[in-house]
Amino acid sequence: MARPYQTPTLTDFDRDSVPEPKAVRSVTPEMRGVFESLMEGLRDMRSCVFRCGQHVLSDAEIAQQAFLQEPALGQILPCLIERCFFARDDDGALYSTQLYERVLRREERVAQKLQGEQARTQWVEEAEGRGESTAGLTAKQIASMINGKKGGRPRKKPQASVGQRNMPFYGVVSGSENPSTKNKVSRVIADNPTGSVGSVEEERNNTILNNNLSSSPSESREPENPKPDEAEVRLIAQKAREAAGLGSGQRTFSETYVRNFLRDGIDAETILHVAAQKRGEAQKFVYLDIPVRDAFRAKQEGAAQARAVEYAPNWQKKAKSAYAQACSLYGKDMAEKGDFGRVQREWPDTAAKHGLPPMERTLAAYEAYFKPPQQPEAA
Numbered sequence: 065m066a067r068p069y070q071t072p073t074l075t076d077f078d079r080d081s082v083p084e085p086k087a088v089r090s091v092t093p094e095m096r097g098v099f100e101s102l103m104e105g106l107r108d109m110r111s112c113v114f115r116c117g118q119h120v121l122s123d124a125e126i127a128q129q130a131f132l133q134e135p136a137l138g139q140i141l142p143c144l145i146e147r148c149f150f151a152r153d154d155d156g157a158l159y160s161t162q163l164y165e166r167v168l169r170r171e172e173r174v175a176q177k178l179q180g181e182q183a184r185t186q187w188v189e190e191a192e193g194r195g196e197s198t199a200g201l202t203a204k205q206i207a208s209m210i211n212g213k214k215g216g217r218p219r220k221k222p223q224a225s226v227g228q229r230n231m232p233f234y235g236v237v238s239g240s241e242n243p244s245t246k247n248k249v250s251r252v253i254a255d256n257p258t259g260s261v262g263s264v265e266e267e268r269n270n271t272i273l274n275n276n277l278s279s280s281p282s283e284s285r286e287p288e289n290p291k292p293d294e295a296e297v298r299l300i301a302q303k304a305r306e307a308a309g310l311g312s313g314q315r316t317f318s319e320t321y322v323r324n325f326l327r328d329g330i331d332a333e334t335i336l337h338v339a340a341q342k343r344g345e346a347q348k349f350v351y352l353d354i355p356v357r358d359a360f361r362a363k364q365e366g367a368a369q370a371r372a373v374e375y376a377p378n379w380q381k382k383a384k385s386a387y388a389q390a391c392s393l394y395g396k397d398m399a400e401k402g403d404f405g406r407v408q409r410e411w412p413d414t415a416a417k418h419g420l421p422p423m424e425r426t427l428a429a430y431e432a433y434f435k436p437p438q439q440p441e442a443a
Contacts, residue, residue, distance in 0.1 A: 069167050070111035072153035079168070081148050082161045088149070098132060098140040099149060105130035106160055112167060113159035120157040183210060292326035300332045307339040308346050318349045330360045383434040387427050390420050 088096055105126070106112060114121040114129065123141070127134040141158075144150045151161055184206045188198050198206075301318040305311070310318070325335055338356045339346075346352055376384075397407045397414060407414075412422035421433050 067110050069163070070109070070113060070115060071164060071167060072113040072115075072157060072159040073155050074153050077164070077168075079165055082165045083148055085162060087147075091143075091147070094136075095140050095143055098130075098137060099144055101130040101132050102126070102144075102150065103160060103163070106163060112163040113153060113157045115155075115157045120155055126158060180207065292323060297323045297326065300326075300335060304335055304339040304352070305349070307336050307343060308349070308352065309343045310346065310349060314349045321349055321353055325356060328357075330356060334360050334363060379434045379436055380431060383431040384427070386420055386434070387425070387430040389418070390415065390425050390430070393418060393420070394425060 088099055091099070106114070109129070114126045121129065123137060124134050126132075127137045130137075141150070145152075148161055150158055153159055184203060187206060187210055191198050297319055301315070301322040304322060305314055305318050322335065326332075335352075335356055338359050339352055342352055342355060393414065394407065394411070397410075398404070401407055411425075415422045421430070423429050423433060
């Protein structure tokens with residue numbers, strides 16, 4: 065059996081002031097070196113306090129025990145005490161607050177374990193006194209039975225009041241247009257007119273009814289795309305399976321995903337194109353879900369950019385064309401000459417030879433160059 069740690073003599077100990085073990089990272093290297101040496105000396109003594117029997121070690125003896133120089137200890141120790149890494153007990157002995165707090169937590173765990181064993185022993189005696197068989201029950205099973213009789217684990221969040229729990233049912237009755245839903249709600253209210261919490265069966269009915277009401281579609285909310293034709297779904301799914309090299313075992317999954325694709329507005333061309341690209345890579349049709357949606361999103365973005373370029377003013381089109389030509393010319397010069405400084409110095413002449421403005425190669429600069437000046441407003 066391991067020898068217990070020697071503890072300080074204290075009438076009061078503030079555990080909230082004990083710093084975390086990793087808080088030592090914020091101190092200076094000199095303070096950390098002294099701290100580690102003092103902790104190592106206490107561990108060697110299997111003690112939380114620098115005491116030998118009833119004798120309180122002096123600072124010189126502490127320095128000798130921790131392999132420190134006494135001047136260094138005298139200079140650093142007040143800083144460690146100020147940061148609550150160490151403290152003095154009632155007899156003036158130096159002790160580690162972290163080691164002592166660890167001993168207290170260990171004693172608390174031992175006490176809790178002993179209390180649990182006593183509770184289990186008492187429960188077994190009471191059960192055998194009632195004539196119940198406890199043979200074969202593990203300590204965990206007995207603890208579960210004891211906790212169950214106490215009401216089990218409490219809820220993490222407070223339970224809603226009865227009025228709050230049943231309020232949505234009354235609101236739905238007045239605004240619902242579905243006769244079957246009205247009848248269901250009316251039966252629930254008639255069976256439980258006081259609004260009190262009933263049996264488990266009533267709770268289950270209330271939950272099912274609430275889910276049905278919350279998931280029922282509203283008249284003002286229509287799907288973005290109409291439901292696709294099933295024949296078209298099966299045809300596209302078959303072509304996508306053949307393009308991806310998947311067998312008939314993926315028929316149901318392919319039709320489900322294709323149906324969802326079409327309802328989300330994804331065209332068949334994108335689906336078949338991605339399926340052909342993933343041939344040999346996709347082991348199941350589900351692997352095509354994210355690539356198809358990414359391809360469709362990229363296609364939409366490209367179309368939006370093309371529309372923006374098409375409807376852009378002439379000066380902006382000229383600016384983008386000149387900027388693209390400048391970037392291509394600059395990259396060609398860098399590849400031929402391989403000297404960044406030389407290309408930078410010669411760039412104004414190079415740009416002028418090719419009919420480009422000798423200016424900074426940024427799109428904003430080119431747009432500012434080609435943008436016509438604003439006409440002053442007429443008085």
